Amino acid sequence: MDMPIRTADQVELDRLNSALGFLMRLAQLKIYERFFEEVGEHNLKPGEFSVLWVILHNPGIRQSVLGQRLMIKRAHMTKLIRALEDQNLVSRKVPDGDRRAVEITLTPEAVTRVKQASQWFFTYEESVGANLTGDERQQLTALLRKFVGLG
């Protein structure tokens, strides 16, 4: 009868169904969507939070290294850091050893703020993948860690 497709779950994806890159993109988008639904505007976006968190645990880290680890391009990192600086959350210091580089540290306010934010952030993170069993979630985490080359 050639009934037009009316709902998303009737859509035929064919080979896309087992394409790793495609599935990963979908997964990521789903996580983001849920993040903004649940956490709303908690005044620190996930990107900002992870940047601040990493600086907290690596005081004086250089912009370039931070960017490499979080896969943020230099051009974009410049903007992120400046925005954080404008909010008085980080301070930049050009080290004596290498005057091209910039070393970044949290301000005391930011330390408090990040520790506080970490509560809801990780609470959310733990709720991600709630439709999986504990084992599956565990496996997924391990596989992703291997996939991205973390330990």
Add this chain to the structure above:
Amino acid sequence: MDMPIRTADQVELDRLNSALGFLMRLAQLKIYERFFEEVGEHNLKPGEFSVLWVILHNPGIRQSVLGQRLMIKRAHMTKLIRALEDQNLVSRKVPDGDRRAVEITLTPEAVTRVKQASQWFFTYEESVGANLTGDERQQLTALLRKFVGLG
């Protein structure tokens, strides 16, 4: 001693190390990066390809349904479809039943083009996750499929 961190793999991520959302974002970025390294400008970007692929397999699909399945927002979908229309790859038709909607079909050229593009696209997709064993890759795919709700 306070040696500054010099390389990305010395960075302490602490709890971020097992945060599913974080790992997923990293994984996705890694896939994209490799995609552009390897496939370069093959004249069809991954987003465009998947849109066209899904239209190929669901001729006459509505913009809204397409967007729901691929998690593309309406506003953005409008632009994507227009761009594809400008390249003479899709045609739009307002169905009689519901004159708000738009049904999309591939042009004959696009059918050829997508089938051709599918060769390198899926070749790339199969190379994703080459640092995992076959079993692991298989598991990861299955877990992601469950995660995103693809039965």
Add this chain to the structure above:
DNA sequence: CAAAATTTGTTTACAAAGAAACAATCTCCC
């Protein structure tokens, strides 16, 4: 049936992220 609410797609304005060109510094090597 008519008013209210919803769906669908578009437009406009904006935010997030990348690419390329650039300047300053540093490293390497002759």
Add this chain to the structure above:
DNA sequence: GGGAGATTGTTTCTTTGTAAACAAATTTTG
């Protein structure tokens, strides 16, 4: 020591995607 080349960060421009307001058609409901 002094250029050639690499690194580091910034700037500018462009692409990609989202948000909010809107218009038109449809569905709901009183």
